[in-house]
Amino acid sequence: MAGLSNLFAEIPADLPEELIQTLLGTPGLRIERIASRGHASPEGSWYDQEAHEWVLLLKGAARLRFEGDEPIDLRPGAFVNIPAHRRHRVEWTDPSEPTIWLAIHYP
Amino acid sequence: MAGLSNLFAEIPADLPEELIQTLLGTPGLRIERIASRGHASPEGSWYDQEAHEWVLLLKGAARLRFEGDEPIDLRPGAFVNIPAHRRHRVEWTDPSEPTIWLAIHYP
Numbered sequence: 367m368a369g370l371s372n373l374f375a376e377i378p379a380d381l382p383e384e385l386i387q388t389l390l391g392t393p394g395l396r397i398e399r400i401a402s403r404g405h406a407s408p409e410g411s412w413y414d415q416e417a418h419e420w421v422l423l424l425k426g427a428a429r430l431r432f433e434g435d436e437p438i439d440l441r442p443g444a445f446v447n448i449p450a451h452r453r454h455r456v457e458w459t460d461p462s463e464p465t466i467w468l469a470i471h472y473p
Numbered sequence: 474m475a476g477l478s479n480l481f482a483e484i485p486a487d488l489p490e491e492l493i494q495t496l497l498g499t500p501g502l503r504i505e506r507i508a509s510r511g512h513a514s515p516e517g518s519w520y521d522q523e524a525h526e527w528v529l530l531l532k533g534a535a536r537l538r539f540e541g542d543e544p545i546d547l548r549p550g551a552f553v554n555i556p557a558h559r560r561h562r563v564e565w566t567d568p569s570e571p572t573i574w575l576a577i578h579y580p
Binding site for chain 2 (some may be wrong): 443
């Protein structure tokens, strides 16, 4: 990301869509900042990803569910490793403030 | 790290040494939490690392210097990419509270 050097900076007040910005990209690694505000995965839809994803919630609040499991409430500092092809969805993010995630995608 | 699931949890009040914990380790990636409190690199010593390191300061405050450059003040949310063999040192971390870092080592 040209310019951006602080994870908590430059979060638009309006987030009609999730904002996903790549902070570092190499052939074997992608580090993203994701800003959500009330976003959730569409009802009944699951992510099924080719790469592993390690995700850290930095601000805000979210609820994540792995297929077949109870939902997990995430607060700032919470991190979760999501193995490739482990189906999961974001059930909820806080609508009252931005939720900021760090996502690390790796093969 | 068996058990640890929040980056901000289980920081000892006393940190006679820096506390470094591996959160995720694969052949191509190591994610660490580092807790410092007043620690700095020994005077005149530089890190010269085989792997690249992407580092994010989450709490506290620190001052980082690359060899030949002015120091960089880091506050929460600040991130820096440190290429392999780019000599650098931590000049200062806040002695009054723990400084928490996320460090991502990659080849």
